[in-house]
Amino acid sequence: MKNTFGNNVSVTIFGESHGNAIGVVIDGIAPGVEVDREYINKLLELRRPSGAISTARREGDEFVIESGVFEGKTTGTPICILIPNEDTRSKDYSATRWLARPSHADYTANCKYHGYEDYRGGGHFSGRITAALVAAGGIIIPALNKKGIKIGTHIKKCAGVCDRDFSENIYDEIDSLYDKKIAVLDDSVADRMTDAITQAKKEGNSVGGVLETVVVGVNAGVGEPWFDTVEGLLSHALFSIPAIKGVEFGAGFSLSDMYGSEANDAFAYENDRVITKTNNSGGINGGITNGMPIVFRCAVRPTPTLSIEQNTIDMSKKENAVLMSKGRHDPCIVHRARIVVDCITALTICDMMTGRYGTDWLNSL
Amino acid sequence: MKNTFGNNVSVTIFGESHGNAIGVVIDGIAPGVEVDREYINKLLELRRPSGAISTARREGDEFVIESGVFEGKTTGTPICILIPNEDTRSKDYSATRWLARPSHADYTANCKYHGYEDYRGGGHFSGRITAALVAAGGIIIPALNKKGIKIGTHIKKCAGVCDRDFSENIYDEIDSLYDKKIAVLDDSVADRMTDAITQAKKEGNSVGGVLETVVVGVNAGVGEPWFDTVEGLLSHALFSIPAIKGVEFGAGFSLSDMYGSEANDAFAYENDRVITKTNNSGGINGGITNGMPIVFRCAVRPTPTLSIEQNTIDMSKKENAVLMSKGRHDPCIVHRARIVVDCITALTICDMMTGRYGTDWLNSL
Amino acid sequence: MKNTFGNNVSVTIFGESHGNAIGVVIDGIAPGVEVDREYINKLLELRRPSGAISTARREGDEFVIESGVFEGKTTGTPICILIPNEDTRSKDYSATRWLARPSHADYTANCKYHGYEDYRGGGHFSGRITAALVAAGGIIIPALNKKGIKIGTHIKKCAGVCDRDFSENIYDEIDSLYDKKIAVLDDSVADRMTDAITQAKKEGNSVGGVLETVVVGVNAGVGEPWFDTVEGLLSHALFSIPAIKGVEFGAGFSLSDMYGSEANDAFAYENDRVITKTNNSGGINGGITNGMPIVFRCAVRPTPTLSIEQNTIDMSKKENAVLMSKGRHDPCIVHRARIVVDCITALTICDMMTGRYGTDWLNSL
């Protein structure tokens, strides 16, 4: 379903980078969930470009809750959050209207929408739209927390710099990530990442990375064998985030080099609770949660917008051309994308749990 | 939607490994598509266990087309294909009913279905169910071929042995894969793979690998920016295949180590056609096809069933236990899974094209 | 979704009147629900043609449960029920292949399926397909009964003969309907209806009627204001039953002639329970159940197949023609359709409740 995702809890997104506003309609949230505007702002701030390693575009992200919230709580009816666009320098784009930026969606949009697309700043393809998903996450994540479910994404690798893994202290580590602009577990790597990104920027270039996400607190028995596996639903949603080109669960691609005896996660009772000794399966067997942390990683490609001359085509003149981008842009979006991953994950988990346990689940005791 | 997948063309699957039958309902196929029973048999044969590197279970896969085909052609109404189960040694499983096989779905099924699941041979979680998807692919793939779309999956890596990449001669190479039990482009590696799998089997162990798929002939402009991206729809379907734990498109996870200048695919006109000089994007920009081959890879974990003692739990006695599996099983399913990947890909492509161009598309001129 | 209906509990149907078999896949039924083959047979018998007022076609309706039931109970995975076709006299139809039977789907099928449709006996449009829905109902209805929900449909009117209304004793009256071939509350009208139908048959003609359905035991607070109202979901499903051309809830069309003061249902507490003094709303306010019986009526048109000469077209010769039908057919299907209405209602109610209360609802305490 094009711009709507979710079966029992869903989001519908709309908006273009340089249009009037972007926004989201969140449907199926249980009634009575507290809505904390400060928390939504906090998450939006984590996504917002800032500092030398982001685009110079200033996004205020002032949002308006148009519906679905009454006296500070969700009503159970659809919540529309609108985020007006600001500081849009649309003229930046008109000169290069017909030059298809390499690895951007200009060419494919033109094929699909026959030239009627709002081309300015990537239009509906812009990463800006993810702010709407973050606003949605700003309502869902605290509610999941109250249900004992926590979601955290750290930058496993960026610009060639690697973070350490989650430790035993995973609940606290997840919490700490929400206080960091550069979401790494080993704080000492943050500066090195920033430096590497800054260096790429100086060269007019860009870098990518890998985001690793954990979800703790989901009980065993959620998900479907076919086709709505936990992996399938999460990946379906995650691949919507511009720049994500790979998703792997548990040990992921490295499983392909293991023997079964290495890959298998032995079950055991530990304090009357079923656990697995290892978690190569990423908390999912046969598409269904097994009670261990859900673990996955997303490959984030380097931002396609560069300040370097690139060969491309002029779609209007139908001839080869050279592009020298002048728009503001990010040399890296890994550190910004992580909160989008958190929010899309929160939505998907909330959808699965609501389907499993009914429409009141998110606000039940 | 649980056991149904697809918006405009859909499959609904049913069945358990040791039940009466497995099967599939395919809905939304254009009327007038030729149904070639021999071709369906050919694809089923490619999935069927055979030889030393597969389970000893003999699956005849005699199928019955119960509906939707009249005088050798599709009617446009739902096609049900039933595949009765044969050679089921159910007693193999009763002794270990309550022992949760590591990295299998026994435990998660028990949590979800409260013990009512048909546990024999993995029940509805069995890879056997994929035969139904292959039967569906046996109708869709030849019809896509007539529309100029070809889909091919080769074993990029298995048991540590690697195949070469597709060459310029990709259309012929795809065709050749349908004539090979071990789908490799470099025939010299087939024996080495088989040997490595056989060796693992002798040790009671299992191995995994990576499957690489290409889809050629899909025009530019198909897919959605949110949420039904080509990547999102394909990964959603692919993760249903038991054992797949990672999906990456184009250069995938390796993009995370590239600079933007390396990762970007330069557009160019070549013989009045738009191409990209490289294909790191895997034929998809902004969730939409760009006319280049769609390329993705799936990580296939080693089969979890081993003939080695494993630690686990007894779900009935609620205590730790040791499992020594005696059922027939595969030391590797990479070579069998590839045709399932082809068929699930065919279904997803057919669904997207039918949504884009209307219900008659698959059989239009 | 074409041949699939339901969000959390769904059915997928397939088959043609003269094909190999018809059948249904039921997905989302909670695990552990008892499956009583005798009860399924009982419901199929209520739908089966019999006696002078039905087609002479003998439908054995021997069904096979292919999947999803293990040791007499549902597993929680999809249930496929197959009903092979018998006693198909396909040659009856070939002579009139291109004559579009008035008010049948021959012409519209030809427009949609371009002549590839299985035309024999109405193919996929045949009322025969509803046997598959009845088999599904044979599993769902007893399970709903255990949850305190009862569904009953009586023939409000047929061939101009009217039945009385439900009385206070509604639970028993519903039960009694399942023991009657002619489902009327006032047994004295059954013969008059049968006579009137028989008379129409003698004249080569056919008759219709009105079915009235009640659902008791659904608690208040189920359904959605938009778009999945109880009325909307039920009518969506009900209009699939061939011959149904109108659906009204509560006082329905007669509300259009009332004043608000007559139409409004006054709320009141009665034994600490909220009731309404009247039930003109049919148990639904704002799309959501209010705890009173859900009441609706379906208009059933007279069977379009007649043994009377009719003007029509030859779709092949593209000229006007005269049709004299010789196939076996029903002079009335009102008495057979009622059990289909019950079963489709059961499915829809089960779907709504499962969405509201979670996937285990149907088998929870």
Next chain:
Amino acid sequence: MKNTFGNNVSVTIFGESHGNAIGVVIDGIAPGVEVDREYINKLLELRRPSGAISTARREGDEFVIESGVFEGKTTGTPICILIPNEDTRSKDYSATRWLARPSHADYTANCKYHGYEDYRGGGHFSGRITAALVAAGGIIIPALNKKGIKIGTHIKKCAGVCDRDFSENIYDEIDSLYDKKIAVLDDSVADRMTDAITQAKKEGNSVGGVLETVVVGVNAGVGEPWFDTVEGLLSHALFSIPAIKGVEFGAGFSLSDMYGSEANDAFAYENDRVITKTNNSGGINGGITNGMPIVFRCAVRPTPTLSIEQNTIDMSKKENAVLMSKGRHDPCIVHRARIVVDCITALTICDMMTGRYGTDWLNSL
């Protein structure tokens, strides 16, 4: 899907009567469709309360197109239209917060949303939300007109006063309806209807009626036999309109009193085109269009809000109570609902056609 309707073209609605705003997201509209703000305004004006026979609430219905329209044309991406609320006298409602208005959704909302619902003015249940659907229709209807499809609804009956039927001159008659506040074909009845409504209002009472809709220009072969019949999809959507309690197609309930020989619509060639001599089937056979006008009627119940004392319950005190409504309200909404019926019909037709002929259909030659 709760607040989203449509498979290939969909609307998602949000908002409460006394909240910040109401609105709609329209997804799947082909790119390049002209958006005429004046036309949207014209349709909103037809729905807006005005004069003595409507609520005194003044609804400006100033709308903002937040996304999806660029340079006056649709982009192909989601269109969000926001309509801020004005003139909301919320205090009107607080005094009667816990009194369940008879035949309103106050009680059912309370059961479903546990008291968290925005109760003011009916909240999300308010007919006010239909303004968002009308705004959507304001884009779709002119585009359908360009494709040769016209939709018109007249007041067949209101307050006991009947309009005449459509004549041969149906295309012009449809056009004329869009210029009338009281949509009747026989202008002489408009005053009589208005008088009857005014009389009911004086008595603190309300009246209902029947709306009849025709859709001309849809070719044969659109719709599905199961479950997405034209009747099923339209009724699903139509029952969302508050106050609609019955939907019938063609001759509808009166078919139940006809013989087959009277009810059947004889096919014939007329000027090389297939027509039916009568149209008792309402343009639909077997769930699929036959090329004749699609005809249906909706039963509209009298507005439940009255200025007459009514017995009800106090949901907070859990005791019986008496309600004397003082809020502004409509003595009749039949004349306002008709444009909502047109717009919801336009959406559903557009969805079906887009599914049948592909995503570019609405703007193709």
